[in-house]
Amino acid sequence: MSQSSDVLVIGAGVIGAATAYFAAQQGQSVTVLDKGLPASGTSSACEGNILVSDKELGPELELTRYSLGVWHNDLEEHKKLWEFESKGGIIVASRESSLASLNRVMAVQNSYGVDVEELDQAALREAEPHISPEALGGASYREDCQVQPMLVAAHLVRLATEAGARFIADTPVTGFLRSARDGGRVTGVRTPRGDFPAGAVVNCTGTWAGELAAMAGVEVPVLPRRGFVMVTEPLPPMVHHKVYAAEYIDNVGSSDAGLQASPVVEGTPAGSILIGSTRERVGFDRKVSTAALGLLARNATSLFPFLKDVKAIRHYHGFRPYCPDHLPVIGHDDRAPGLWHAAGHEGAGIGLSAGTGKLLAQALAGLTPDMDLSPFAPARFGEFGSVRHHRNSEHREEATA
Amino acid sequence: MTTQPVTISFDGRPLTAAAGQSVGAALASQGITAWRSTRKGGKPRGLFCGIGVCFDCLVTVDGEPNQRACLVEACEGMEVEGS
Amino acid sequence: MSVTADVAVVGVGPAGLAAAVAAAEAGARVAVVDAGNQPGGQFWRHAPESVREADGHGHHGWSTYLDLRARFDAARGAGRITYLPGLQVWMAERTGLPGSAEFVLRTTAAVASSGAAPATVAADRLVLCPGGYDRQLPVPGWELPGVMAAGGIQAFIKANGVLPGKRFVIAGTGPFLLPVAAGIAEAGGKVLAVLESSSPSAWLPHLGAATGVPEKALEGAEYAAVFAKHRIPYRTRSIVTEVLGPDKAEGVRTAKVDADGRVRPGTEREYADVDVVGFGWGFTPQMELPVALGVETRLDADGSLVGVVDERQQSSVPGLYLAGEVTGVGGATLAVLEGLAAGAAAARPDSHVPVKQPAAIARHRRFARAMHHAHPVPAAWQDWLTPDTTVCRCEEVTAGEITEARDSLGARDIRSLKSFTRAGMGWCQGRVCGFAAGCLGAGPGEMPDAGSLASSAKRPLAAPVGIGELAALDN
Numbered sequence: 001m002s003q004s005s006d007v008l009v010i011g012a013g014v015i016g017a018a019t020a021y022f023a024a025q026q027g028q029s030v031t032v033l034d035k036g037l038p039a040s041g042t043s044s045a046c047e048g049n050i051l052v053s054d055k056e057l058g059p060e061l062e063l064t065r066y067s068l069g070v071w072h073n074d075l076e077e078h079k080k081l082w083e084f085e086s087k088g089g090i091i092v093a094s095r096e097s098s099l100a101s102l103n104r105v106m107a108v109q110n111s112y113g114v115d116v117e118e119l120d121q122a123a124l125r126e127a128e129p130h131i132s133p134e135a136l137g138g139a140s141y142r143e144d145c146q147v148q149p150m151l152v153a154a155h156l157v158r159l160a161t162e163a164g165a166r167f168i169a170d171t172p173v174t175g176f177l178r179s180a181r182d183g184g185r186v187t188g189v190r191t192p193r194g195d196f197p198a199g200a201v202v203n204c205t206g207t208w209a210g211e212l213a214a215m216a217g218v219e220v221p222v223l224p225r226r227g228f229v230m231v232t233e234p235l236p237p238m239v240h241h242k243v244y245a246a247e248y249i250d251n252v253g254s255s256d257a258g259l260q261a262s263p264v265v266e267g268t269p270a271g272s273i274l275i276g277s278t279r280e281r282v283g284f285d286r287k288v289s290t291a292a293l294g295l296l297a298r299n300a301t302s303l304f305p306f307l308k309d310v311k312a313i314r315h316y317h318g319f320r321p322y323c324p325d326h327l328p329v330i331g332h333d334d335r336a337p338g339l340w341h342a343a344g345h346e347g348a349g350i351g352l353s354a355g356t357g358k359l360l361a362q363a364l365a366g367l368t369p370d371m372d373l374s375p376f377a378p379a380r381f382g383e384f385g386s387v388r389h390h391r392n393s394e395h396r397e398e399a400t401a
Numbered sequence: 402m403t404t405q406p407v408t409i410s411f412d413g414r415p416l417t418a419a420a421g422q423s424v425g426a427a428l429a430s431q432g433i434t435a436w437r438s439t440r441k442g443g444k445p446r447g448l449f450c451g452i453g454v455c456f457d458c459l460v461t462v463d464g465e466p467n468q469r470a471c472l473v474e475a476c477e478g479m480e481v482e483g484s
Numbered sequence: 485m486s487v488t489a490d491v492a493v494v495g496v497g498p499a500g501l502a503a504a505v506a507a508a509e510a511g512a513r514v515a516v517v518d519a520g521n522q523p524g525g526q527f528w529r530h531a532p533e534s535v536r537e538a539d540g541h542g543h544h545g546w547s548t549y550l551d552l553r554a555r556f557d558a559a560r561g562a563g564r565i566t567y568l569p570g571l572q573v574w575m576a577e578r579t580g581l582p583g584s585a586e587f588v589l590r591t592t593a594a595v596a597s598s599g600a601a602p603a604t605v606a607a608d609r610l611v612l613c614p615g616g617y618d619r620q621l622p623v624p625g626w627e628l629p630g631v632m633a634a635g636g637i638q639a640f641i642k643a644n645g646v647l648p649g650k651r652f653v654i655a656g657t658g659p660f661l662l663p664v665a666a667g668i669a670e671a672g673g674k675v676l677a678v679l680e681s682s683s684p685s686a687w688l689p690h691l692g693a694a695t696g697v698p699e700k701a702l703e704g705a706e707y708a709a710v711f712a713k714h715r716i717p718y719r720t721r722s723i724v725t726e727v728l729g730p731d732k733a734e735g736v737r738t739a740k741v742d743a744d745g746r747v748r749p750g751t752e753r754e755y756a757d758v759d760v761v762g763f764g765w766g767f768t769p770q771m772e773l774p775v776a777l778g779v780e781t782r783l784d785a786d787g788s789l790v791g792v793v794d795e796r797q798q799s800s801v802p803g804l805y806l807a808g809e810v811t812g813v814g815g816a817t818l819a820v821l822e823g824l825a826a827g828a829a830a831a832r833p834d835s836h837v838p839v840k841q842p843a844a845i846a847r848h849r850r851f852a853r854a855m856h857h858a859h860p861v862p863a864a865w866q867d868w869l870t871p872d873t874t875v876c877r878c879e880e881v882t883a884g885e886i887t888e889a890r891d892s893l894g895a896r897d898i899r900s901l902k903s904f905t906r907a908g909m910g911w912c913q914g915r916v917c918g919f920a921a922g923c924l925g926a927g928p929g930e931m932p933d934a935g936s937l938a939s940s941a942k943r944p945l946a947a948p949v950g951i952g953e954l955a956a957l958d959n
């Protein structure tokens with residue numbers, strides 16, 4: 001099992017799956033390896049958001065809008081497979097001060113062409129009848145959508161294999177093949193199932209991306225940021241959009257190591273309500289945190305008081321892969337020729353996956369990508385990366401987990 | 402010891418249960434085998450595991466939804482509704 | 485409310501009752517949490533004591549229960565046991581903090597209207613005795629009202645003193661089907677047939693192992709007498725192939741099977757005028773709390789995920805003891821022996837007091853192993869399904885949807901199947917369908933491996949809990 005491919009994708013999460021899918025569509029021969037099964041990492045432990053509303057202006061917003069186009073156009077015919085839902089997002093402000101900030105954000109977003117509409121108290125109540133009486137107003141983002149992320153990853157892998165790619169499960173990468181000449185070019189990977197030579201190797205391993213990059217001798221500072229999501233008993237439709245508090249945006253962009261939570265509440269087609277979401281930098285600690293659950297519950301009931309009489313039937317947590325500058329790493333790694341990365345999308349990986357995969361596939365095929373990828377270049381972290389010490393300590397923890 | 406039968410209501414009609422019986426037993430011993438419809442297929446459901454594991458027998462008790470009929474003891478005046 | 489104790493015991497069935505008594509009598513302060521309103525668990529379930537005095541009718545080992553109960557009540561009276569009934573543990577944690585209790589249990593009322601106040605229990609050692617429930621294999625029509633777990637029928641009779649119907653068919657495998665059918669008949673119900681997929685001749689090679697357990701032979705003789713008295717047909721190598729509806733169980737279709745469970749053509753027959761069908765395919769131990777606390781697990785002879793314990797019933801987690809079905813399904817007598825050993829060891833973790841009755845424990849485990857080998861899950865059971873047979877009752881996921889996710893999306897374990905199909909995502913969190921879905925994921929003739937079962941038993945909320953209660957968490 002060592003036949004060569006043009007592109008070897010490591011990781012069958014949603015980013016790897018999208019990259020493999022679009023690379024196969026480009027006519028490249030593609031192999032996807034995963035240490036487990038498709039969507040068994042962060043892709044299976046998130047909410048499946050495709051959000052415009054929480055993005056800061058700049059390259060991430062641009063990538064978001066590009067990706068949204070890919071979801072709606074390139075992937076249109078497959079929408080049903082992954083329960084694509086254009087549910088729309090609503091940001092709610094419950095304090096005068098946050099309402100003022102929200103209005104400022106809206107004005108700027110509007111000027112950049114984001115579809116955002118102000119909701120006064122009456123309009124907000126019409127959109128979400130069970131919202132807290134303390135909610136003062138909000139903003140409606142019709143472009144926000146949602147998918148079932150595990151189905152996205154699994155079906156994109158399946159569609160890629162139907163287009164000629166091969167997928168091999170339970171195959172961890174243990175090292176890289178390097179050329180003796182050519183400046184030590186990465187020419188494939190080593191696994192317990194043998195060597196897999198490839199023209200290009202793409203690191204799509206999410207929270208493990210830094211560790212994998214280190215095997216190739218380069219620093220990619222992807223860190224885990226834990227998040228909990230609570231799931232309620234099935235209910236009749238009570239929450240119609242993805243509803244979150246104005247403070248949520250501040251937390252997304254924060255690097256604070258402490259526990260943060262903003263209410264993010266949404267209904268699902270199955271009747272359960274998802275309550276997110278906390279952000280903690282605690283390495284790969286899988287221990288359940290009552291502090292996090294308590295905070296989630298308090299925040300959710302402040303947004304939707306009826307939830308206090310509802311039962312939670314499960315919760316899950318995942319590790320968002322994030323970079324210190326909150327931008328993903330996408331593109332060729334000039335420090336290790338032959339190695340590419342697509343990781344570090346933090347809480348936006350599902351939404352950004354479609355665009356990331358398509359752009360990367362264009363670059364892998366030697367084409368000029370539809371969008372400039374230089375803001376996401378791996379080399380921005382310098383020769384050794386900027387957070388070397390921290391990254392290592394985080395990953396040591398993971399190795400023993 | 403109370404051995405007097407108790408009267409509960411099920412979807413508005415009165416039902417007699419022996420003291421100490423579960424709501425599920427009160428219903429089943431009156432020949433009522435289903436009191437809930439499934440969310441997706443609208444299929445009838447009643448008791449299954451009988452010990453609180455399967456959550457198939459859910460009823461609303463005195464306004465509190467999603468109670469396991471196999472575990473709730475029938476008490477005088479209790480209002481039980483299917484769903 | 486907060487309770488601190490030397491030893492916390494979860495569950496107060498045969499294992500938990502014995503563990504609580506043994507720990508208290510060894511001098512420990514004990515806290516006992518149980519979902520039921522009175523001691524006994526499922527095995528010694530009885531009508532509310534406020535209504536009628538339990539007379540042990542229809543029970544086995546009742547004198548053992550009375551003895552343990554008297555000692556339990558005495559220890560409560562002496563203040564050595566704090567009994568917290570009507571509460572379910574929704575989360576068990578290890579604090580890992582030196583100087584504070586090692587284990588913390590968070591609880592919620594099992595029944596909202598019961599008035600049981602949630603308590604937080606902190607203890608240095610923990611004995612988990614959560615028991616198990618009937619294992620299920622889906623067949624067409626098993627989701628119809630009137631179909632019950634075999635143990636559910638038994639619990640219904642023991643707790644309520646009445647029957648859930650009039651005319652019964654009991655099917656599945658294992659010696660447990662016998663007391664279920666006998667209990668129905670003794671309570672006045674008509675058992676049309678007991679269908680056992682295995683064959684008693686399968687017992688013969690294992691009788692050697694069973695000889696050390698004479699009471700099992702005695703029990704068998706009792707059931708034989710009840711079966712004869714009520715003329716209950718006991719059909720071996722037979723299964724229910726379909727429960728007939730349309731809106732509730734009204735009959736069953738049955739067939740003879742070969743040793744692997746394949747239907748033998750031409751042996752089909754129908755039982756009409758049935759109102760309750762009981763299924764039991766062995767038991768599934770309640771593993772969410774042991775798994776949440778990180779114990780080492782293994783696959784037992786019956787294909788169940790169980791916890792690994794040493795001779796003192798201690799798991800791989802120091803201070804955490806397991807007794808009863810979570811160490812291997814073996815029945816009430818074994819559970820009591822394990823509970824006594826676990827309770828005594830948890831009370832005095834550092835002393836090297838020898839385990840009482842180690843030979844009896846070993847004998848009962850051998851007997852249990854022999855029973856598991858004699859009553860396997862039929863290898864060909866997946867053939868009984870049609871693509872539209874419901875597998876996950878909560879989310880109404882069919883066998884066809886599961887095999888499709890397996891074949892086209894590569895979902896082999898219960899966790900992936902859950903992600904892709906929602907099987908196991910509903911109210912019961914895969915407790916009922918987990919094993920069957922795992923078999924389907926593993927492929928025809930296969931059963932789930934320990935990893936797959938552990939992925940199903942991973943339930944970070946061990947019971948539904950009110951969001952209002954979570955919001956009141958003080959830290």
